[in-house]
Amino acid sequence: MQAELKKNTSNNVAKWLFAGVIMLIVQILLGGITRLTESGLSITEWKPITGVLPPLNTAQWMDEFNRYKHTDQFRYMNSNFSLHDFKFIFFWEWFHRTWARLMGLVFLFGFFYFLIKKQFRQEMIGPFIILFLLGIMQGIIGWIMVKSGLVPERMFVGHMELATHFMAALLLLCYTLWFALSLSVKPNQITINKGLRKTTLIIFFILFVQLIYGAFMAGLHAATAAPTWPQINGQWIPDSMNNLSPGWKNFIDNKITIQFIHRGIAYIILISVLIWFFKAIKIKGTLLFSKTRLIPLVFIIVQVLLGITTVVTSPYGNNLVWFGVAHQLVAILFLMSMIFMLYIIKSLPVNNS
Incomplete structure (x- = not known):
């Protein structure tokens, strides 16, 4: 009976982790679209809470657009951009950041749900701490990457910073997958x-x-x-x-x-x-x-x-x-x-x- 309960607990946690793997894949792909469309510098501020909502009226859109106009990317590359053009690149960066927030909530709520239901075993605690630290590190690296493009004479996010952000995302993905496999693959x-x-x-x-x-x-x-x-x-x-x-x-x-x-x-x-x-x-x-x-x-x-x-x-x-x-x-x-x-x-x- 106890062995069956342990098995069910591991399967439930593994399913949650596999859902996280799928969300991470989507996030990495959104990052790829953001880079290839040169959308990463369209949002010049980091607002973890209020940034969830995109501009809701013309005045707010113009405020965002005017902030973007102060970047060298706009001055030297996209000076012919209309508000419609700006909305396109803004969408991909906003979607990329919003999906990251959603992932954070899925992991956080899942963690507390399994904690309250007492479905975490002692040996799971350490890997979960590492998982959350990797997630936090990835968010910090992401903002450092954006900041690398918001300096004079830079029209893009630095490719070295991009590679660091990408590899950190893959590290998080691989760790989550490995953790899920450890709970689902039988000896x-x-x-x-x-x-x-x-x-x-x-x-x-x-x-x-x-x-x-x-x-x-x-x-x-x-x-x-x-x-x-x-x-x-x-x-x-x-x-x-x-x-x-x-x-x-x-x-x-x-x-x-x-x-x-x-x-x-x-x-x-x-x-x-x-x-x-x-x-x-x-x-x-x-x-x-x-x-x-x-x-x-x-x-x-x-x-x-x-x-x-x-x-x-x-x-x-x-x-x-x-x-x-x-x-x-x-x-x-x-x-x-x-x-x-x-x-x-x-x-x-x-x-x-």
Whole structure:
């Protein structure tokens, strides 16, 4: 009876955490749209409570618009903006912030609900504290990122700050997913294979670097610098990769170098996942492992195709925004599939106690 109650409690908390994972995915995608539409500087103040409501009349809209007119982004890039144009970019930044507030409420109310219902076990308390600290850290990083673009001679949010914000969001997502899996995956669903787990870890660490460069690509709109494939502006190794001085700046500021690295790592990950899959199909693992081992390969193939499409079509219309966001979504799903595999593949047997 007690074991059944413990199981039901874990399942309820896990469902709440999985709902949080879905909300985090939406939030990251909203962040991608906000960046690619250059909407991040449209709201120049941080009002955690009163900022929930958007402008409700023409006078309030003009106040917001006038504040935006003091940014260098407006002065040097969007000086031809009408109020209608401003409302478009304002919406995405407002939606991004409002969804973050909604996530905070879902996590907070869920936490107190399970606390009152006494459905938290002692071993859950520590992970929940970490979860809330990660959420608070993410909000602070988000505002620091916005502030980085509200300074003289800056027309965009800094791509380094953007990458930090993006990686912190992914850290929060991965931690929430891992926590949910720890409450929902049974010990008898774990596959033991030291070699495959090692390969999974290697892919995960390569993916970590790739995601940083994906953020650089988005932050600098680097796709438009070389909208060609398979070569980069007609060259396999572009001459302009070493244009910046000192040389290390090319790795973080040179659009061509960043795209070259991003493409190269994509090919490495694709080959690595193919190797991983052919290893996986030779392993007699659990039913859960057998049913899910194809998923990472499907995601990485779709991701590479989307990446090529995003680059090639980036100069036309809003393709960079919508293909870019689709590319980001599949990147998140691939990351989650690797986190899932890391969880269900262990080097040593799981303690069943």
